[in-house]
Amino acid sequence: MTGSQKRVEQITSRDKDFAQWYTDVVKKAGLIDYSGVKGCVILRPYAYAVWENIQKVLDGMFKQTGHENVYMPLLIPESLLQKEKELIEGFAPEVAWVTHGGAEELSERLCIRPTSETLFCEHYHNTVHSWRDLPKLYNQWCSVVRWEKTTRPFLRHREFLWQEGHTVHATADEAIEETVAILETYAELCEKYLAMPVIKGPKTKNETFPGAAVTYAVECMMHDGRGLQAGTSHYFGDIFAKAFDIEFTDKDNTQKHPFQTSWGVSTRLIGGIIMVHGDDSGLILPPRIAPTQLVIVPISMHKEGVLDAAKDIKTRLLTAGIRASMDMSDQSPGWKFAEYEMKGVALRLEIGPRDLAEKMCVIVRRDTGEKLHVALNGLEKEIARLLDMVHDELLERARKNLAARTFDATGLDEMKAKLEKKIGFARAMWCGNAGCEQEINEKTSMRARCVPFEQEKIADTCVCCGSPAEKMVIFGLQY
Amino acid sequence: MTGSQKRVEQITSRDKDFAQWYTDVVKKAGLIDYSGVKGCVILRPYAYAVWENIQKVLDGMFKQTGHENVYMPLLIPESLLQKEKELIEGFAPEVAWVTHGGAEELSERLCIRPTSETLFCEHYHNTVHSWRDLPKLYNQWCSVVRWEKTTRPFLRHREFLWQEGHTVHATADEAIEETVAILETYAELCEKYLAMPVIKGPKTKNETFPGAAVTYAVECMMHDGRGLQAGTSHYFGDIFAKAFDIEFTDKDNTQKHPFQTSWGVSTRLIGGIIMVHGDDSGLILPPRIAPTQLVIVPISMHKEGVLDAAKDIKTRLLTAGIRASMDMSDQSPGWKFAEYEMKGVALRLEIGPRDLAEKMCVIVRRDTGEKLHVALNGLEKEIARLLDMVHDELLERARKNLAARTFDATGLDEMKAKLEKKIGFARAMWCGNAGCEQEINEKTSMRARCVPFEQEKIADTCVCCGSPAEKMVIFGLQY
Numbered sequence: 001m002t003g004s005q006k007r008v009e010q011i012t013s014r015d016k017d018f019a020q021w022y023t024d025v026v027k028k029a030g031l032i033d034y035s036g037v038k039g040c041v042i043l044r045p046y047a048y049a050v051w052e053n054i055q056k057v058l059d060g061m062f063k064q065t066g067h068e069n070v071y072m073p074l075l076i077p078e079s080l081l082q083k084e085k086e087l088i089e090g091f092a093p094e095v096a097w098v099t100h101g102g103a104e105e106l107s108e109r110l111c112i113r114p115t116s117e118t119l120f121c122e123h124y125h126n127t128v129h130s131w132r133d134l135p136k137l138y139n140q141w142c143s144v145v146r147w148e149k150t151t152r153p154f155l156r157h158r159e160f161l162w163q164e165g166h167t168v169h170a171t172a173d174e175a176i177e178e179t180v181a182i183l184e185t186y187a188e189l190c191e192k193y194l195a196m197p198v199i200k201g202p203k204t205k206n207e208t209f210p211g212a213a214v215t216y217a218v219e220c221m222m223h224d225g226r227g228l229q230a231g232t233s234h235y236f237g238d239i240f241a242k243a244f245d246i247e248f249t250d251k252d253n254t255q256k257h258p259f260q261t262s263w264g265v266s267t268r269l270i271g272g273i274i275m276v277h278g279d280d281s282g283l284i285l286p287p288r289i290a291p292t293q294l295v296i297v298p299i300s301m302h303k304e305g306v307l308d309a310a311k312d313i314k315t316r317l318l319t320a321g322i323r324a325s326m327d328m329s330d331q332s333p334g335w336k337f338a339e340y341e342m343k344g345v346a347l348r349l350e351i352g353p354r355d356l357a358e359k360m361c362v363i364v365r366r367d368t369g370e371k372l373h374v375a376l377n378g379l380e381k382e383i384a385r386l387l388d389m390v391h392d393e394l395l396e397r398a399r400k401n402l403a404a405r406t407f408d409a410t411g412l413d414e415m416k417a418k419l420e421k422k423i424g425f426a427r428a429m430w431c432g433n434a435g436c437e438q439e440i441n442e443k444t445s446m447r448a449r450c451v452p453f454e455q456e457k458i459a460d461t462c463v464c465c466g467s468p469a470e471k472m473v474i475f476g477l478q479y
Numbered sequence: 480m481t482g483s484q485k486r487v488e489q490i491t492s493r494d495k496d497f498a499q500w501y502t503d504v505v506k507k508a509g510l511i512d513y514s515g516v517k518g519c520v521i522l523r524p525y526a527y528a529v530w531e532n533i534q535k536v537l538d539g540m541f542k543q544t545g546h547e548n549v550y551m552p553l554l555i556p557e558s559l560l561q562k563e564k565e566l567i568e569g570f571a572p573e574v575a576w577v578t579h580g581g582a583e584e585l586s587e588r589l590c591i592r593p594t595s596e597t598l599f600c601e602h603y604h605n606t607v608h609s610w611r612d613l614p615k616l617y618n619q620w621c622s623v624v625r626w627e628k629t630t631r632p633f634l635r636h637r638e639f640l641w642q643e644g645h646t647v648h649a650t651a652d653e654a655i656e657e658t659v660a661i662l663e664t665y666a667e668l669c670e671k672y673l674a675m676p677v678i679k680g681p682k683t684k685n686e687t688f689p690g691a692a693v694t695y696a697v698e699c700m701m702h703d704g705r706g707l708q709a710g711t712s713h714y715f716g717d718i719f720a721k722a723f724d725i726e727f728t729d730k731d732n733t734q735k736h737p738f739q740t741s742w743g744v745s746t747r748l749i750g751g752i753i754m755v756h757g758d759d760s761g762l763i764l765p766p767r768i769a770p771t772q773l774v775i776v777p778i779s780m781h782k783e784g785v786l787d788a789a790k791d792i793k794t795r796l797l798t799a800g801i802r803a804s805m806d807m808s809d810q811s812p813g814w815k816f817a818e819y820e821m822k823g824v825a826l827r828l829e830i831g832p833r834d835l836a837e838k839m840c841v842i843v844r845r846d847t848g849e850k851l852h853v854a855l856n857g858l859e860k861e862i863a864r865l866l867d868m869v870h871d872e873l874l875e876r877a878r879k880n881l882a883a884r885t886f887d888a889t890g891l892d893e894m895k896a897k898l899e900k901k902i903g904f905a906r907a908m909w910c911g912n913a914g915c916e917q918e919i920n921e922k923t924s925m926r927a928r929c930v931p932f933e934q935e936k937i938a939d940t941c942v943c944c945g946s947p948a949e950k951m952v953i954f955g956l957q958y
Binding site for chain 1: 521549552554598
């Protein structure tokens, strides 16, 4: 038995038990460790480096469009949290409460932020006075706490890392424009960097964020056909501005309430990456956010010239901006192959005495297993080309899965039967009635993912009640 | 009265009331806003951008030396916090306790991390088994909470941002080497980027971090002569490894306890920057970490060609890697001058029709007020040179203040008299007795800052008891 086979046996087959496969990959690829508090996990260097790369891309996009980072406090007084009715109703059951500072009981309980709308609103109340102060395009990178009953690595933590943008604008139009522009930013992140195809659109009222007027989402499909909400962007109208008494003097010298948005993505994206791309050998990381894009495994390291050549290649690739690493440890090549397969490194470069003599090296693709003989001359360009190709093909593969697992349904029985045959997304017409949405959920367990921007009239009547229906909705099981 | 004068009158004079001056600058320069929770402040975009620049520099240095970032949970179970006796004794009086998740009381209280030694140790207990697993060079960027009685912006928050490095090594020598190497990294950050001269050395036992074997510190002097501990690096020996049962199989096949370090700097550095460099017109930011290094103020904006020329300059400077911004608002030039003086932007570039005709512009230095006529041709190089010069001169000015406010003392009366004449650092010989250290503090209010690496034998006997003394210690009042 080779080292590679041994290692792969450590993880459950993806098609046999997707949930167990996921848990195995998360642990074996060295992404997380558990802490003594349920749902509070340790992001090990490999997982955190993925998050840093996502941060770098997204933070660059935010700053490019005029957003600024701030830091709001971790703790929210109970009275402040209660200022907006729907928000407190949505979050009260799941916040963690601080009651003591040192040995003393606090006069007012403080919650650990589950989200920071209230803090931003209070700050805007203090700092927005004139049209000159608008817009404020703020974002923060932080962790939030939600005391969930059931937890799962990356997908549902009690504490998770995210970014939360909170903006305030003079007009409703401007705020809506911002909400949608951010949704597009999230879609770009998912498709261009994470190789995850998305469906974009507003949520139904029932799925809307507490206190928001409209919630837009980017929805992704996992390999097993279930949906994952990858990011949301909320338009608040002036609901929060009124609750928090935020007012400004406009150019026409009248007092007005401004209009607000908020939006966020979290480390849950890492869960999405694992579940969209991974396979029975472990993780497959999209190269543009991978901590290591290529790993060099020298073959017959002790032979003359091999190590020097490998080091030289590493330097060349790093200089060309490729995130290359080299494994010079005394483990066997087989062990190393399996290790970097498990970790999902896009390309493996093998170089031994024979390759060296031919001024060639061997490149193995993680996603396809394809083996290529590549000339050392001009290697940088070829690696860059291959990394782009891997990205494109990962995206294409995920698109095919999405297409293969999306079906149309014109009635509930059909919807249920098709779902039972193959888990996936149902495209169905909906009358807009919340009662129908609930009935669909009760009968099929599916929930409305979103009302996609790209509409198609697949029938004239609601999939549930048969009344005339104008909107096509994507329904799905969800993480 | 010009706009500039009006604005300056808003802040107290630095030499009249340093504490009030500090509070004024922090608020008027737009660095912070207060939240509803005492000691938990909002870092506004300008302050957060300074922190981001510090992070970027430091994170680059850490990664360059093989450190990796991780994320540990915010919450620590009470039983875990209690595992190391000295640590819990040091921190128990000032931690915030979470007692409820949603409506339910927790079976065990959780504290919000005041520092994360215990979490790292538990993780190392789980993941360090063999010499192959060592060293682990981990760092995290996060916020911590300490329930302080008295608080002050940047200097003493109940919640503050910091980085905390935690490393584990096979040998004591290696761990000590790491502790000192990180101290040098902090010194480099302070001097090369923040223009803050430092004194480096170990702390006395009394000033050592709870649970540490040795604490090294970089100490800075503020403009008013008080000391600020800018960063600390702790060597733990195997104290924590034993308390947390961290063991590894060494190359010789025996089980051993590894050796650990931890080290950190926080947003308190921003307080240091303000108090070292600021003056009666407001903030002065060292250019290498300033969000904006140069601000362009177009003069007679409506005149033909002015705005285009200003925009062109901005593009040129940005392209050259200079953080330039431009103020095109309808405020008067006088208002703008005062605004960017308050915000401490190193250079102001004025350009009007006359300058344009001469292919020149005016540069005004924030630190000296000096006005320079600079040719537009070759502007990028000249600006880069000026920014370096500003940095060097800020550092030099701070060094002069440090020298002018440092005095030698051979007895307690002399020490007290010199301090009363001029607040500053005392260099004094110390016998090593904790009782003397306490007496010095009681009689002069000064505390031992550190035992500097650069020693000088200024007397033969202890400043307090007169016994033979070998060590020169720096004593000072502190923030």
